[in-house]
Amino acid sequence: MISILLSRLRQGHRTLPYPKALPTLPERFRGLPAVNASRCPDGCRTCAEACPTEAIRIEEKGPRIDLGRCLFCPDCVEACPEGAISFTRDHRLSVREREDLHLGPGAELRLAGALEGELMRLFGRSLKLRVVSAGGCNGCEVDVNVLSTVAWDLGRFGIQIVASPRHADGLVVCGPVTRNMEEGLRKTWEAMPEPRIVIAVGSCALSGGPFHHRPEQLGGAAAVVPVDLFIPGCPPHPLTILDGLLRLLGRLEKVGTTSRTL
Amino acid sequence: MSVPFVSTRNGLPVSLADLPFIPTPEFREGILDRVREGFRLAALFADDGPSLWAVLADDDTGTLQVGRTHLSQPSFAALTPKCPQAHLFEREIAEQFGIIPTGHPWLKPVRFHRPWNEGPDAWGRAGEPRPGVMDFYTVSGEEVHEVAVGPVHAGVIEPGHFRFQCHGEHVFHLEIALGYQHRGIERAFLAGPHPLSLKQAETLAGDTSIGHAWAYCMALEGLVGRSLSPRVDRVRGVALELERMANHVGDLGALAGDVGFLPTASYCGRIRGDWLNLSAEVCGSRLGRDWLRPGGLRHELDPGLAERMLPRVEKAWADTQDAVELLWGAASVMNRFEAAGKVDPAQAKDAGLVGVALRACGHPRDVRKDHPFGPYTAHPVAPAIAESGNVHARAWVRWNELKESHRHLAEALEALGRSPAEAAPEPLPPLALERFVVALTEGWRGEILHAAVTDGEGRFARYKVVDPSFHNWFGLALALRGEQISDFPLCNKSFNLSYCGHDL
Numbered sequence: 001m002i003s004i005l006l007s008r009l010r011q012g013h014r015t016l017p018y019p020k021a022l023p024t025l026p027e028r029f030r031g032l033p034a035v036n037a038s039r040c041p042d043g044c045r046t047c048a049e050a051c052p053t054e055a056i057r058i059e060e061k062g063p064r065i066d067l068g069r070c071l072f073c074p075d076c077v078e079a080c081p082e083g084a085i086s087f088t089r090d091h092r093l094s095v096r097e098r099e100d101l102h103l104g105p106g107a108e109l110r111l112a113g114a115l116e117g118e119l120m121r122l123f124g125r126s127l128k129l130r131v132v133s134a135g136g137c138n139g140c141e142v143d144v145n146v147l148s149t150v151a152w153d154l155g156r157f158g159i160q161i162v163a164s165p166r167h168a169d170g171l172v173v174c175g176p177v178t179r180n181m182e183e184g185l186r187k188t189w190e191a192m193p194e195p196r197i198v199i200a201v202g203s204c205a206l207s208g209g210p211f212h213h214r215p216e217q218l219g220g221a222a223a224v225v226p227v228d229l230f231i232p233g234c235p236p237h238p239l240t241i242l243d244g245l246l247r248l249l250g251r252l253e254k255v256g257t258t259s260r261t262l
Numbered sequence: 263m264s265v266p267f268v269s270t271r272n273g274l275p276v277s278l279a280d281l282p283f284i285p286t287p288e289f290r291e292g293i294l295d296r297v298r299e300g301f302r303l304a305a306l307f308a309d310d311g312p313s314l315w316a317v318l319a320d321d322d323t324g325t326l327q328v329g330r331t332h333l334s335q336p337s338f339a340a341l342t343p344k345c346p347q348a349h350l351f352e353r354e355i356a357e358q359f360g361i362i363p364t365g366h367p368w369l370k371p372v373r374f375h376r377p378w379n380e381g382p383d384a385w386g387r388a389g390e391p392r393p394g395v396m397d398f399y400t401v402s403g404e405e406v407h408e409v410a411v412g413p414v415h416a417g418v419i420e421p422g423h424f425r426f427q428c429h430g431e432h433v434f435h436l437e438i439a440l441g442y443q444h445r446g447i448e449r450a451f452l453a454g455p456h457p458l459s460l461k462q463a464e465t466l467a468g469d470t471s472i473g474h475a476w477a478y479c480m481a482l483e484g485l486v487g488r489s490l491s492p493r494v495d496r497v498r499g500v501a502l503e504l505e506r507m508a509n510h511v512g513d514l515g516a517l518a519g520d521v522g523f524l525p526t527a528s529y530c531g532r533i534r535g536d537w538l539n540l541s542a543e544v545c546g547s548r549l550g551r552d553w554l555r556p557g558g559l560r561h562e563l564d565p566g567l568a569e570r571m572l573p574r575v576e577k578a579w580a581d582t583q584d585a586v587e588l589l590w591g592a593a594s595v596m597n598r599f600e601a602a603g604k605v606d607p608a609q610a611k612d613a614g615l616v617g618v619a620l621r622a623c624g625h626p627r628d629v630r631k632d633h634p635f636g637p638y639t640a641h642p643v644a645p646a647i648a649e650s651g652n653v654h655a656r657a658w659v660r661w662n663e664l665k666e667s668h669r670h671l672a673e674a675l676e677a678l679g680r681s682p683a684e685a686a687p688e689p690l691p692p693l694a695l696e697r698f699v700v701a702l703t704e705g706w707r708g709e710i711l712h713a714a715v716t717d718g719e720g721r722f723a724r725y726k727v728v729d730p731s732f733h734n735w736f737g738l739a740l741a742l743r744g745e746q747i748s749d750f751p752l753c754n755k756s757f758n759l760s761y762c763g764h765d766l
Contacts, residue, residue, distance in 0.1 A: 003591055004525050007584050011529050026539065028546035028561065052457040071461060073552050074560070087546075133420045135443050137468025137762050139549050142512075145418040149531035163416035180374055180393040180442045184413045184421060210461040216375065216446035234551065235468070 015153045019246060023239060030072045030087035031240075037062025037105035039084035050079030053203070053212060062105035067093060068206035068220075071234040094231045094244030098222065101206070101230060112229055114250030119195055123169050124249055126158045129199070130168035130192065134185045135217055136175030139235040140202035144172060146238050159245055165191035170228075176204040176217035177224055189225045197228040199244070202235050209234060267292055267318070267329040272633035273484040275699035278715070281330060283313070286338055289331035293318065296327060297345050302627075303614060304702070305711050306351035308359045309724045310379050312336055317700050317713060321632040326700055333361065336381070340366035347614025350732060356384040358448075370396045373441035373765055378449060394423045394439050401427040401434050409747060413442045420761035426747055436742040436750075438735050443765035451714075451725030455482065455556075455693070463712075464551055467729050467763030469509060472501045472550040473705025474727075474763075477712040480635060480701035482556040485693040485716060490558060492640065493681050496674045497563045499637040501541065501553050503667040503674075506706040507582075508537035510660040510667075513758050514586050517657055520752045521598040529585035536578040540571055558687030568678035575675060579668045586661055599654035603741040603753035607651055615737045617708015617730045618663070619757055621647045622655035629704035643670055652741075653756040693720040705730060707759065729763030 016023050025031070040062050047063055048056040055069035056076060063085065076085050094112045095101055103109055115123060133141050147154040148161060162168050165188045177185060189198070200221040203209035208219040221227050231244040246252050266284060270276050284292065296318045297303060304326070305317040311332055318327040340363035341348040352363040353372045360381040363369065369384070374393040377383060383391070394413065406429050413421035421442040427434045447466050451459055463478035464471040476498055483490065490498075515530025538548035545553035545561040552560050563571075589595050605615070610623040620627055628645035630638040646662030648655035693716050700713045708730030717723040738757045742750060 004588060007525060007529075007588055010584055011581065014532055026542040026546060028544070029542065030546045052461060071551075072547075073461070075457075131418045132414055133418075133443070133761075135445050135762070136420065137465040138420055138760065139465065139468030139471075139551075141418050141420065142469060143548070146531070146535060148418075149535065150528050151532040151535055161418060175443070176445065178442065178444055179390065180444055181413070181421060183393075184442065188414050210458050210465050211445045211450070213458075214446045214450060216444055234465075235549065237548070 014151060016151055018152075018239070018242070019252065025089050025091060025237070025239070029089050029091075029237070030074070032088050032090040032093060032109060033065055033067075033070065033103075034086050034088050035063050035065070035105055036084045039082040041082065046079050046081065047076040047085055050075045053207070053210065059104065064102055064104045066207070067101040067103055067109075067232040068098060068230060069203060069212065070232060071203055071210065073234075091237055091239045092243050093233065093236065093240050094229055094247060096229060098206075098227070098230060101232060112244055112247040115197070115248055119197065120250065122195065123197070127170055127245070127249060128160050128162045128168050129170045129172050130162055130165045130188065131172040131174070132185055132188050134173060134175040134181035134221070135178035135211070136202065136204060140174035140205070143235045143238050144174065144201060144241060147242055152238060152242060154242070157246065157249070157251065159249075165189075166193065168192050168196070170197040170199055171225065172199045172201055173205045173221035173225070174201050176208040176211045176220055178217050182218060182224055185221075185224050198225045199229040199231065199248075200227045201231045201241060202233055206230055206232060267296070267327040269325050269327055270700070271325060272629070272635055272702045273480045273699065275484045275694065275697040276328060278696040278698060281328065281698060283332045284329050286331045286333060289314065289316070289329055290339060290341060292329060293341060294344055297347070301327065303345065303347045303351070304709070305700070305713055305726055305728050306341075306348055306355070307713075307724070307726045308355040308361050309715070310359065312359055312361055314338065314355070315713070315726075317711070319633070321627055324633050326633070328698060328700065336360055337362040337364050339364055342366050342368070346612050347733075350736065360384050371441065373444040375441075375444055375446075393441050396439065398425050398439070399427065399435060399437050405429060422761050426742070426750070428747055431746040431748060433742050433745050433747050436739045438739055440735070440761055440764050443762040445762070445766070447766040448725055448727060451722050454722045454725070460555065466727060466766060467731070467760040468549060469760065470505065470705045470707065470710070470729070470763065472505045472553065473703050473710045474712070474729075475550070475554045476502060476636070477701045477703045477710045479554050479556045480703065481699050481712045481714045482690060482693065484699040484701060485697055485714065486690050487694070488557055488690060491684060492637070493678070493684055494558045495636040496641075496678055497559055498554060499641070500563060500671060500674050500678070501544070501550055502703070502705075503671045504537055504541045505550055506667050507664060507671070508534050508541070509706040510664050511537060511582055511586075513755065514589065514657060514660055516755045516758070517599070517653070517752070518589060518595065520755050521595055523589065523592055523595050526585050526588050529581065533578060533581045533585060536574070536581065540574060540578070543567065543571060555687065557690045558684070562683045563678055564683035565679045565681065568675045572672065572675045572679065575668070575671055582664065586664070589657070596654065598752065599657055600650070600652060602653045602745060602749045603656075603756055604650065604652040605737055605741050609740055610651065610737060613736050613740065614733050616733045617704070618656055618659050619708065619734050619737045621645060622659045623651040624649045629702045629709050633702050635703060637674070641670065641673065643667070653752055656756040695720050707731060708734065727766060729760055729766075731759040731761075731764045734759055735764060
C-alpha cells in the first residue's frame with residue numbers, strides 16, 4: 001500500500017491544462033496545410049500528381065486540397081519545386097459540412113460550429129458516445145481512446161464513451177466502412193435513441209483514406225449514416241479530435257475560423 | 263530432406279528460375295518433414311497459377327526454406343491433420359482461390375469475401391458472403407449454452423464475432439470469426455508497388471506502422487539489392503523499439519485495468535502517450551507514419567534531436583518502471599494474472615504461435631535474434647521468456663522486453679547523437695524481375711512476414727502479408743478452454759491481437 005502511495009506522489013497530477021493552455025505539439029507535427037499559390041508556376045501539377053490519395057485539384061487560382069482525403073503525409077511538400085506548399089502546426093481541422101474540407105487557395109477553413117437548438121440543449125453539457133470501428137486500422141481508435149486517459153480526461157467536459165448504443169447520444173465512426181461492417185454500423189446507428197449525431201474520425205471515415213479505391217469498402221461513414229462532424233487526419237492527433245468535439249459543444253470560439261489562410 | 267526447397271535468408275531474394283515447381287506430394291511431404299524437425303511454417307499461400315508457396319523458418323540457423331508447387335487441379339491433400347499450424351493458411355487459400363484442402367478438419371471462411379479469381383466459392387456461397395455466417399462448432403447437452411459477442415464490442419475496439427460454448431461460467435470452447443475489417447490489402451498490392459502501397463503497409467495494422475512499413479521496405483530493398491548504412495538501421499531500430507515501448511506499456515496498463523488495479527492502469531495510459539510523443543518528435547506522427555521509406559528514412563533522427571530525446575526517454579522509463587513495478591507487488595493482481603489464460607507450451611508450438619504469446623510459453627523465438635535484420639546483428643537483443651503460458655507470463659514477457667528495448671533505445675540514441683545525419687535516400691530503381699523475397703521483422707506482437715513475388719516486368723505478381731495476429735488468434739481460443747467466461751476480457755487483453763492485421 002505504501003508503495004502505491006509513494007508512486008502516486010511521484011507520478012503526480014498530469015492532466016493537461018487544455019483548453020486553457022495548448023499542449024506543445026512536436027516541431028514536425030503536420031497540421032493544417034498552407035499553400036502560397038503566388039509561387040505556383042503556370043500549369044504546374046506536381047503536387048496533384050504526387051498526392052497518393054488524389055486529394056489535390058489544380059484550379060485557376062491554384063491547388064485546392066480536400067482535407068477529407070489528405071493523409072497529412074509530406075508527399076506534396078517534397079514534390080513541390082517552389083516550396084509553395086507546407087504543413088502548419090495548426091491542429092484545428094474539424095468541420096460540420098463535408099464541402100468545407102475542400103480548401104481552395106486563399107480560403108479559410110470554416111471550422112465546426114456548435115450544435116443548435118434542441119441538440120445543444122440535450123448534449124451541450126452531457127454527450128455520450130458509442131465508437132464503431134468499421135475497417136479502421138486501430139490508429140484512429142487508439143487516438144480516440146487516449147482521450148479517456150488521465151492526460152486528457154474527456155469526462156471533465158461531460159463527454160463519455162459508453163458501451164451500448166442504447167446509452168449513446170452520438171456515434172463515432174472510424175474506418176472506411178468495409179462492406180463487411182456496413183450492416184454492423186447501420187444496426188448500431190438504428191439502435192441509438194433519437195436525436196442522435198454522428199462523428200466521423202480520420203481520413204478513412206471521411207473518404208476511404210488509403211483504401212479509397214478498394215471495392216471492399218464504401219468510402220467512409222457518410223455512405224451509411226448522416227455525418228454531423230468531420231475530423232480529418234491519418235490519424236487525427238488527440239488534440240484535433242478533442243478540438244472538434246469541444247467546438248461541436250460550443251466550448252471553444254463561437255464563430256470558428258482560423259486566422260491562417262491557405 | 264532431398265526435396266528441393268531452396269534455402270535463403272531474411273530479406274534475401276531468390277530468382278524464380280532457381281525455385282523449381284516441386285511435385286505436389288513431395289512439396290507436402292517436404293513441409294511435414296521439416297515441421298517435424300522443428301521448422302516453423304511461417305507462410306503458406308496460393309496464387310492464381312494455381313500454385314502453392316511455402317516459407318519454412320529454421321529459427322536455429324536463421325535460414326528460410328522456400329518451395330512452390332503447381333497444382334494440376336484446384337485441390338490438394340490438407341496438411342492440417344498432421345500440421346495444425348497450417349489450418350488458417352489452408353482456410354485462407356480456399357477462400358482466396360477456391361482451392362480445396364481436402365481432409366481439412368475445420369474448413370471455414372476466414373474473411374468472408376468472393377474468391378479473387380471469380381471462380382467457384384469453396385463453400386458454394388452465392389453472391390457476396392455475409393460476414394460471420396458459417397457453421398460454428400457447437401456443444402450440445404443439458405444446460406450447455408452458447409454466448410455470442412460482437413461484431414461490435416462494448417469499447418473502443420475493432421469488430422469481431424466470438425462464440426463461447428459454455429456450461430454455466432465454464433467455457434468449453436471459444437470460436438472466433440473475423441473478417442469484418444477486410445479492406446482487400448493483399449489484392450491492393452498486386453501489380454505494385456503503387457503510390458499508396460507504403461501507406462497501406464503502414465495502416466494494415468495501424469498500431470504497428472513501423473513493424474509493417476519496415477517489412478515492406480525490406481522486401482523492396484531486397485528486390486533491388488539496396489543495403490542501408492548502419493546509421494539508418496539504427497534509426498529504424500529506434501522507431502521499432504519506441505513502437506514496442508508504447509504498446510507494451512499500454513497493454514500492461516490495460517491488463518491492470520481489467521483486474522481493477524487502477525494505479526498502474528491510470529499511469530500507463532498516460533505514459534504510453536509519452537512514448538508515442540517521442541516518435542512524433544522524429545516523424546510528426548505519434549504512430550510512426552511517414553518515418554520510413556524504401557531505401558532509408560523519410561525523417562532523419564539528427565544528432566541534436568537524438569540528444570534532446572535521450573533525457574525524455576529516461577524520464578518516460580523512470581515513470582514506466584514506477585508504474586509497472588506496482589503490479590508485481592500487488593497480491594490481487596498476481597492472483598488474477600496467474601490463474602487465467604494458460605496455454606500449453608506444446609500446443610503453442612503446434613498451433614504456430616509467435617511473438618509474446620509464444621515466448622510466454624518458454625520458447626525463445628524472436629526474429630531480432632533468429633533472423634536478425636537492421637541493427638540487430640550488430641546490436642543484439644535478448645529474447646524475454648516466461649514459462650507458465652498464462653496471463654502473468656504474457657505480462658512478464660512484456661515487462662522484460664520493455665527493459666531490453668529501453669537499453670537498446672538508450673544506446674542507439676547515444677550513438678546517433680555522435681554521428682552526422684545522412685542525406686535523404688535516392689529513390690529505388692525498378693524491382694528485379696521474377697524474384698521471390700521474404701522479409702521478417704519482430705513487431706511488438708510478434709513476427710511480421712511480408713513476401714513478394716515479382717513478374718516479368720518487376721511488378722508484384724503476388725504479395726503476402728502475415729501479421730502475428732494471424733498466427734495467434736487461435737492461441738486466444740486455446741487460452742479460454744476451461745476458463746470462466748468472465749475472464750475473457752483479461753485473456754483477450756493479454757494477447758491484444760489485431761483485427762485488421764488479420765483481416766487485411
